[in-house]
Amino acid sequence: MSVIHWKVGYEIELLAPRGASRKDLALRLAENAGGGTIAPVFVPQAELVHTDSIQVFENLTLGYDAFDASGSRIARCADDMTLQADLDRSAPPKPGWYRIVGDDARFLRLIKRHSDPNDPLETVLLPSAELFGVDLQRFDNGMVRLADGHASIAMATHLPGERERPCEIITPPISSVHHERLAALLNPAADMGFTIPAEAALHVHFDAAPLCSAAGFASLVLIFHHFGDQLKALLETNRRCTRLGKWPAQLMALIETPAFAESNWDDARLQLGQLKLTKYVDFNVINMVHATREKHTFEVRILPVEFDVGNIVKSTALLEGLLRAALDPEMKAREIKTSTLGKFVEQLQLEPETKQHWLGRIASQPMPILNP
Template identity: 45%
Template sequence: MAITLDWKTGFEIELMAPAGASRQDLAQRVAMRVGGTVQRFFHPQSEPSAVEGRPVFENLTPGFRVVDGQGHWVASFVDDLTLQRDLDRERPPVDGWRRIVADDGRLLRLVERHCDPDAAGDSSLIPLAALFGTEIVRHPSGMVRVADDRGRSVAIDAPLPGERERPCEIVTAPIEADHAGVLGTLLADARALGFFVPVEAATHVHFDAGPLCSTAALAALVATWTQHGAGLKRLVGMNASCVRLGDWPEGLAVLTRSDAFAAMDWAAAKVALVGIKGLGKYCDLNLVNLINGRADKHTVEIRVLPGLLEAHEIVAAAALFEGILGWCRDAGRGEAVPGTLVELLIQSPMDDGARRLWLDRLRQENTAIAGSRRPYSRANTLSGDET
């Protein structure tokens, strides 16, 4: 029996195009299948900077949004800067593929609002220069620079280097029904073009955060992940090569288990959560979108799934976490977290097929661990001195 999901979810699936292809190719194939169109847009990202005093550089890279014949968003196909090891960085840039870099994300918001992602060649920053009362400056290297009227750099437009057109993160529209069917057609398109799972890949699942907007539910979620997160990461096979993962700051658990937090209404709780130092997006479970409450992305994001290219595997993993989030949603204030992972899976309200699958995998994992322990013998426990 197929595993089904009840929660509204969105998916981010990290893939790699084969050499000579790009994420635009996949977007065009999907658009053709759904009778829709491809819209090019500026996709914002950030990356660490080696320049002193500038911890990150903000980037805009080419993204491709597919809408169907009725104008409804189907999926977007964007870059992910963490995907590196499958690329030949010495390859020359591909014509028409460029990125825009600045050291302040607010400047790139101006680019998104005023510049045309479809602009020909290296002319995309002309409207930005006009906002500052200057003109673009072209360099022989292919870079285009915008400075203000005092010569201070605003943004740079440069050729996209080293096969950066090949990484492809599929970002789906929120899915409310037939999750396996929707994902299955998208991934069939990707496989048909030779897309594959890259070395650093992960799969992220965004669950609608609405059902978790209470201090009791959030406290249960933090307590559950603190107790069972390591076991769940082993169970789903988290990719050790994946980056931008990590633990929550200690202050989150301290706050959510306090009597003061339990007594807060949700509005006050969000203010307290925003004040936790170091609580950011790049955690195993991303709560930032839950706390900020953005209407277009009000989610709890599960970031620990490995790269996957089969819809049934993604849905099965999502069903596991749907059940755990459901337990947290339904938990009474101060209710104890189930003591073992087996108990948590049994008590969580998840699809029965998913429960059987994950309990079976957990038994297999425990059997493998037990089998790897060598039986006691005098010979293999003697120290060097004893021999």
Template identity: 40%
Template sequence: MVWACNSSQLKQRENGMIELNDLGWKIGFEIELLAPRGKSRRDLADQLAQNCGGRVERCLYPQSEPSAVEGMASFDNLILGFDVIGQNGKRFARCVDDLTLQADLDRNRPGEAGWYRLLSDDRRLLNLMQRHCDPSANLAEVLKPVAAVFGTEVEALPDGVFRVCDTSGLSIALGSSLPGERDRPCELITEPIDIDHRDNLDKLLAPARELEFGVAKESAVHLHFDATPLRNGRALSRLAQIVRMHRVSFRRLVETNENNVRLGTWHKSVTTGLTQSKVPHLDWSQLQVEASGWKLSKYVDFNIMNLLLDVSGKNTVEVRILPGSIDTEAIISRAALFSGLMHWCAYDHAESPKKLRELIAQFELSPAIQAHWQTRSAAMGV
């Protein structure tokens, strides 16, 4: 996702209510789905391209997974995905794997021919591979550019595995076919949507429903909010205050999927750092100096790591606690709630109340959305 500020669109919420089809914020959606047996994420990409008169291009997309090897927390992967390119030549959606989706898959089934992943124990090497490997190449050929960089050849190992080593014999990368049904998980990633959120999202989800895609046991929906209005100490200190006070209540309210494995609280250093009395008065460069000593992670309920570290192309605050869903209305209703939160953090001057429903009452939501979330929060006693 590439983010740019359009302040006139972002600030329009100061004079209008957040509607279901106008969330008043630039948002990227990541929706974790599961293809039915006999179909794959490629089928959804093909259908989306057909609907818009565009095309599909293969891509290699980074993912990490826990490692069983002692001393290594995780393995980095490049997994096979599919970019949907519109008639204007611009990508508007991606269909990629998500390695957290495991429970619904039968690993004993044979993997699909031609599908593979690339692995490395060093993310820097993975970045090199992503830049130089051709995702349209077959498994035997795809690692050749990496071998050329190190002056070696691709080795064919047993069980259809291919390896690249450096001249001293140290392993650089592996390529292997996929375990059974790893073609079925589909993380549907949108480009940032700034207008007509419901209509634009439904153009992607309606074909998925028609193809009988569903929600996996571990599925979640992630929202990436353009963080441009939040790039100041005051806004982030307000967000930190809300996360500290209402994180658990928000999870109850939106029915967070407890089977999702990559959620959690901020490290104490982050919460303590952002709630210092001086933070609202710091400029952005000063706040980043403060944050340099904090233990940041993306695998938390509210991910601010990319924002604070200025990760290229990821100027976002990510809300990760939405449950998996293929229902456009449900996703947009929850997105409207957090659009209200982001607007409150960026622009409102009110004090944070102790009850979540009292906080929501301060959000600039349309009467219908406000009534929905007030009813739910009252029923849950939050």
């Protein structure tokens, strides 16, 4: 069995069967963990709306944290706005489910801080109305609007058809027994009839602390740029998954300058901060560049969702091997650029069984042409 030695967090996108919801899975996870509890939580979500110009609607959606009997969080069961294809939009809203919508993430963060997710739609915006010194506007369809004069600040509205069904399992950072921890989340979901959505992805967040040096970051970016397309073929990235893409050419140009690799990490971050980077790429470095306190990670966004925990662990172990290669001070850019994926994997610090698994997969399937 493959073993992971890195602190890792997972985001696993699933879909509840009709008539069930992510709250039901949170309840099951808590019950299985010695009779724990759940608590509702507002989860920020960005929704891209394609009109004449792409607009972003900011959402606070209802998720549920599952805790074990000692009060430690096992997982968060959240919505994910990218999951759309499997939902019946004509289905009536389910009682008790709603979201708060606005066009300014700063206002939504403020509203989140002053709102209680235990409150019903009708009253959840009352504390924010007091904060802004205004009265709420109420509509016959149940929508509640918070506005300053004619300028809308946010709305609380019933959740659209079946939006209670998407369930992104978000784990806390896992430092050991990764296989057992994942099985305790995915096996109950499978038993309850949860399925894999059409657009599903599995995101792996690696603790970024060991990667925070300019030289290590440069090698990391070069490795995942050079082998990126082949890794997507090898790992069988879901082609219907959205919000993936390549890094901008400016990032590649920056990390290949000799001065960058010789920088200290703070200076390197300042240079990286000048680039137009986004999280919606195959390999997300935003949380490293901006040193996000809650999620200081290197995120791999190309894995498919599956219920086979052994396969997830094997994929994570392969990625961990690539990260360790980036940290090798003897690793040279020319060595990366002139290597094939098979030869590179042969050099990785992997357990023999894991290495043979991936070398066999590489040898048995056609691969895209390597990035130049």
